[in-house]
Amino acid sequence: MMMLDRRGILALGAWAAATSKAFAQGPMPEHERVLYEAARREGEITWYSGQYSAEASEAAGRVFNERYPGVRCNVVRSTSQVAFQRLSQDLRAGVAQCDVLSSTNGGHYAQLKRQNRLMQFRPKNADGLLTPLRIADPDNFYQSTFLGIFLLAHNTRLVSEADAPKFWKDILDPKWKDKLAVGHPGFSGAIGLWAMEMRRLYSWDYFKQLERNKPQIGRSSIDPITTMNAGERGVGVAVSSASTLLSISRGNPLKLIYPEEGVLAALSPSAIIRNAPHPNAAKLFMEFQTGVGLSNAIRLLFNESIRPDVPPPEGSRPLDQVKMLAPSIEDAEKGVPEVRDAWRDTFGV
Amino acid sequence: MAEGAELATAPRAGLRARLAMLEPVTLLWLVLVAGLIFLVAAPLLKMLLISFEEQDTGDFTLMNYATAYGRQRYLDALRNSLLLGLLSAAISTIIAVPMAWAVSRTDMPGKGFTWAMVLAAFVMPPYLGAIGWILLAGPNAGWINQVWRAVTGAQEPLINVYTFGGLAFVIALHSFPLVFIFVKSALDLISSEMEDAANIMGAGTWTTMRKVTLPLVWPSILGGFILIFLETIALFGTPAIIGIPARINVVTIQLWQFFEDPVRVEVAAAYAIPLLLITVALIGVQKLLLSRKGFVSQTGKGSERRQLKLGPWRWVLFAWCFGVALLAVLKPLLVLLQASFAKAWGRGFSLDNLTLRNYRMLLFEHDMALQSAWNTIWFSAASAGLALILALLVAYIVVRRLIRFADGLAFLAMAPFVIPGIVMAIGFYAAYAGPPLMLYGSALLIILAFTARFLPIAYANAQASIRAVHPEMEEAARILGCGRLQTIRRITAPLLKTSLLGGWLIVFIVASRELSAAIFLVGPRTRTMSVLLYDLSEQGNFELVSAFGGILLVITMVFVGIGMKLVGRDFMLRRD
Numbered sequence: 001m002m003m004l005d006r007r008g009i010l011a012l013g014a015w016a017a018a019t020s021k022a023f024a025q026g027p028m029p030e031h032e033r034v035l036y037e038a039a040r041r042e043g044e045i046t047w048y049s050g051q052y053s054a055e056a057s058e059a060a061g062r063v064f065n066e067r068y069p070g071v072r073c074n075v076v077r078s079t080s081q082v083a084f085q086r087l088s089q090d091l092r093a094g095v096a097q098c099d100v101l102s103s104t105n106g107g108h109y110a111q112l113k114r115q116n117r118l119m120q121f122r123p124k125n126a127d128g129l130l131t132p133l134r135i136a137d138p139d140n141f142y143q144s145t146f147l148g149i150f151l152l153a154h155n156t157r158l159v160s161e162a163d164a165p166k167f168w169k170d171i172l173d174p175k176w177k178d179k180l181a182v183g184h185p186g187f188s189g190a191i192g193l194w195a196m197e198m199r200r201l202y203s204w205d206y207f208k209q210l211e212r213n214k215p216q217i218g219r220s221s222i223d224p225i226t227t228m229n230a231g232e233r234g235v236g237v238a239v240s241s242a243s244t245l246l247s248i249s250r251g252n253p254l255k256l257i258y259p260e261e262g263v264l265a266a267l268s269p270s271a272i273i274r275n276a277p278h279p280n281a282a283k284l285f286m287e288f289q290t291g292v293g294l295s296n297a298i299r300l301l302f303n304e305s306i307r308p309d310v311p312p313p314e315g316s317r318p319l320d321q322v323k324m325l326a327p328s329i330e331d332a333e334k335g336v337p338e339v340r341d342a343w344r345d346t347f348g349v
Numbered sequence: 350m351a352e353g354a355e356l357a358t359a360p361r362a363g364l365r366a367r368l369a370m371l372e373p374v375t376l377l378w379l380v381l382v383a384g385l386i387f388l389v390a391a392p393l394l395k396m397l398l399i400s401f402e403e404q405d406t407g408d409f410t411l412m413n414y415a416t417a418y419g420r421q422r423y424l425d426a427l428r429n430s431l432l433l434g435l436l437s438a439a440i441s442t443i444i445a446v447p448m449a450w451a452v453s454r455t456d457m458p459g460k461g462f463t464w465a466m467v468l469a470a471f472v473m474p475p476y477l478g479a480i481g482w483i484l485l486a487g488p489n490a491g492w493i494n495q496v497w498r499a500v501t502g503a504q505e506p507l508i509n510v511y512t513f514g515g516l517a518f519v520i521a522l523h524s525f526p527l528v529f530i531f532v533k534s535a536l537d538l539i540s541s542e543m544e545d546a547a548n549i550m551g552a553g554t555w556t557t558m559r560k561v562t563l564p565l566v567w568p569s570i571l572g573g574f575i576l577i578f579l580e581t582i583a584l585f586g587t588p589a590i591i592g593i594p595a596r597i598n599v600v601t602i603q604l605w606q607f608f609e610d611p612v613r614v615e616v617a618a619a620y621a622i623p624l625l626l627i628t629v630a631l632i633g634v635q636k637l638l639l640s641r642k643g644f645v646s647q648t649g650k651g652s653e654r655r656q657l658k659l660g661p662w663r664w665v666l667f668a669w670c671f672g673v674a675l676l677a678v679l680k681p682l683l684v685l686l687q688a689s690f691a692k693a694w695g696r697g698f699s700l701d702n703l704t705l706r707n708y709r710m711l712l713f714e715h716d717m718a719l720q721s722a723w724n725t726i727w728f729s730a731a732s733a734g735l736a737l738i739l740a741l742l743v744a745y746i747v748v749r750r751l752i753r754f755a756d757g758l759a760f761l762a763m764a765p766f767v768i769p770g771i772v773m774a775i776g777f778y779a780a781y782a783g784p785p786l787m788l789y790g791s792a793l794l795i796i797l798a799f800t801a802r803f804l805p806i807a808y809a810n811a812q813a814s815i816r817a818v819h820p821e822m823e824e825a826a827r828i829l830g831c832g833r834l835q836t837i838r839r840i841t842a843p844l845l846k847t848s849l850l851g852g853w854l855i856v857f858i859v860a861s862r863e864l865s866a867a868i869f870l871v872g873p874r875t876r877t878m879s880v881l882l883y884d885l886s887e888q889g890n891f892e893l894v895s896a897f898g899g900i901l902l903v904i905t906m907v908f909v910g911i912g913m914k915l916v917g918r919d920f921m922l923r924r925d
Contacts, residue, residue, distance in 0.1 A: 046873045046874075053888060054884075054885060054890070054893075055710070058710075058714060058715055058716055059714075061716050062714065062716075073716070074716065074717075074873045074874060075716045075717065076717075076873045076876075077884065078884050078887060079887050081609070082884075082887070084610055085608060085609050085610060085612075088608075088609070088610035088611065088612045089608060089612055089778075089782075089789070089869075090789065090790070091612075092612040092614070092782075092783070093778070093782035093783040093787070093789040094783045094784055094787065095782065095783070095787055095789040095790055095872075097789075097790050097872050097873055098873075111610075178488075184593065186606065186609070187887060216511070216594050217593055217594055217596065218593070218594060218887075218889050219589075219593060219887045219888075219889075220887045220888045220889065222888040222889065222890070223887070223888060223889035224889075225889070226888075226889035226890060226891060227889060229693045229694075229695050230487065230490040230693070230694060230695030231489060231490040231695050232487045232488070232489045232490040232695075233489070247693075250692055250693065251692065251693070252693050344598075345422065347596060348422070348425070348596045348597075348598060349592070349593050349596045349597070349598050349602070
């Protein structure tokens with residue numbers, strides 16, 4: 001990964017803003033042009049989006065629409081577990097509505113692949129991804145489209161830097177009673193992955209102790225950020241770095257904490273559903289997600305770029321200096337439903 | 350009877366003669382029966398059936414019930430919902446009955462204001478009120494608690510919305526208008542002579558109200574109570590927004606969980622059946638309680654209705670109404686408005702916190718926001734129209750007793766009244782989402798579900814309106830050669846125009862804020878504003894949600910405004 005100082009980052013930021021315009025008007029490589037022609041006849045693509053925030057998803061959809069006029073991206077943004085629930089309801093009813101699913105919970109793809117619900121497709125642009133993201137599935141049923149960092153954050157007015165927790169296990173201290181906020185693994189895929197990792201490190205006992213501190217439970221991993229901004233709670237647990245940085249850029253008194261055990265890194269794929277109503281548009285959208293278009297759009301909202309040729313967002317710690325906990329897709333398929341169920345027994349909701 | 354005898358003696362000739370005599374209205378009756386079965390009976394029946402089916406094979410099984418009641422957590426949710434329903438209904442009744450009495454029977458000042466506030470509380474979607482109350486009564490950041498701490502120096506919050514009581518209270522603040530409407534319309538009919546009689550016997554105002562006036566409207570109070578109980582146990586948005594942080598699991602959230610992968614519609618159906626049984630039991634209790642039948646307040650004799658003079662007490666009553674308005678409408682609206690123009694709502698009312706970004710995002714940058722607004726308008730308008738046409742025809746047949754078994758029609762039309770909305774949605778999903786109709790995600794399915802769900806409101810309205818039209822005008826038209834349907838079209842319908850418009854508006858309003866049925870049925874391009882609001886609320890971005898709520902309110906207010914212009918201020922109160 002490139003190392004940049006702050007000035008370099010700012011310069012690159014201006015560069016990225018300029019390129020996103022250039023991207024919309026720039027020439028199209030041959031493989032995209034062919035797909036675009038076919039996609040235009042289909043007219044739209046429906047994207048069940050659980051990886052990026054509502055704002056970033058809408059921004060990505062708009063960039064896609066500008067780049068490929070005549071193919072409209074229907075952004076259906078929700079938490080990942082809810083997106084998957086929508087897809088399951090579609091499949092159960094036998095009605096095809098979704099073209100591309102983007103979920104933070106990689107386990108969804110292992111399951112869908114096993115059930116033969118996915119379409120095999122390797123976007124050419126995936127060759128240009130960051131090395132660890134290049135091959136998500138050797139059989140090419142799904143592709144990496146998201147690198148999400150989930151960590152701790154605190155409201156600096158309520159909790160001083162010295163007092164702030166340094167480790168994931170610090171938040172179990174009774175002094176944090178009524179001061180924590182967290183998302184819910186029944187809604188957020190990232191919280192599901194995080195709960196799985198905490199269980200691996202500290203056993204389920206971690207959550208039994210956490211329960212005693214009465215965290216305020218939202219749904220999305222982004223929910224605690226609003227709770228902290230409002231001053232309702234001082235520490236956000238397993239919040240998305242992108243949404244926290246965005247919130248800081250808007251003047252809210254928040255600060256990221258990189259826990260010593262490692263941040264949760266969700267390296268999550270997207271996939272085309274086998275019975276996708278707009279298969280060519282879906283393929284085009286996969287090219288878009290793995291190409292510079294998506295990375296350019298979402299980095300402006302402080303999400304990690306997934307390509308080496310698009311710089312990382314401003315204000316985030318370079319990833320090569322960060323210790324990461326990155327659960328595997330295979331573990332997630334079995335583990336997330338387990339921790340979701342255990343969570344409901346422990347917390348009651 | 351004579352026809353029957355003729356049929357028995359000469360079956361073939363009689364049948365032919367009868368077919369020849371067939372009035373179009375009989376055909377219409379058949380169409381109506383088919384329509385009502387499709388909308389009401391079939392989804393419920395399908396739900397009952399699949400609750401005994403194995404998911405993949407369709408074999409008979411009781412396992413779904415074992416699964417649905419096999420865990421403490423699921424039973425807790427059931428208990429929580431029942432308690433929540435009772436508590437919300439009780440609070441609503443306590444809020445609304447004094448208001449209804451004050452507006453209907455006394456010389457309390459500010460009746461127009463009270464009325465407007467009741468209407469506003471009714472129009473405001475409950476989930477929006479819930480968000481308003483999070484901003485007001487969050488234990489640390491809520492405005493009320495901030496002020497409380499600043500004034501008293503206390504550490505503990507004054508109120509906490511994230512509690513069972515808080516949840517029930519917030520629900521009640523947006524349900525009480527139903528009790529108000531029920532009780533006020535009943536009170537309006539009581540003549541002052543009954544109260545005079547009590548006064549002559551030596552009872553004061555207070556005793557009279559307690560022993561004479563209120564007991565006379567007991568059926569309406571009970572009706573309102575039961576309705577709010579049913580609405581509460583079927584509510585989805587408020588429990589998701591307040592109940593999850595408060596860690597209170599309820600039936601609707603649990604039903605939603607049964608739709609997680611793997612989608613277990615069968616278990617959800619099994620879990621929903623007791624809600625129906627509870628409802629039936631409640632209606633039974635209501636019948637039992639009212640069986641003494643001492644509630645006749647309308648007689649053939651002319652009667653007079655005077656306003657009670659309360660003296661200084663009328664200000665106490667007004668304070669009560671104003672307090673309710675403050676809690677249900679004014680305060681939540683104020684904080685929602687602030688949040689919708691804020692960068693971060695917690696930073697309060699300051700200039701550097703002002704932004705139009707939230708509105709700009711929704712109006713110009715969001716893919717679905719405007720589409721969903723349009724969806725909301727036309728789904729609500731279409732289902733209100735459909736429900737009203739259906740209700741009008743059924744009511745006409747029932748009121749004019751055109752056909753035997755007409756009461757069966759009335760029963761079907763009123764049945765959704767006692768079916769929690771979320772149960773209805775699961776029935777619709779089970780019956781029509783998949784093959785053979787494959788309606789999942791389509792606008793048609795949502796419109797049909799809304800139509801079925803709000804048919805009883807339309808029916809009650811249509812029935813009351815038709816009762817008010819004397820048949821002699823129709824008879825005149827019939828004598829002059831009009832057929833039944835032509836009579837309805839040219840005589841009855843024009844006479845009913847105003848009150849039907851009122852009914853249409855009420856259905857439109859309740860449909861525009863519907864969430865618990867829509868959430869199970871929408872597709873990517875058919876999401877309504879309420880569903881999109883719910884999606885947006887997941888992230889806790891209350892600024893954006895408030896702005897969207899503001900847009901929804903503006904749209905609703907436009908329709909309410911049109912309604913008031915056309916029908917008069919009290920269009921919601923036109924009942925029998």
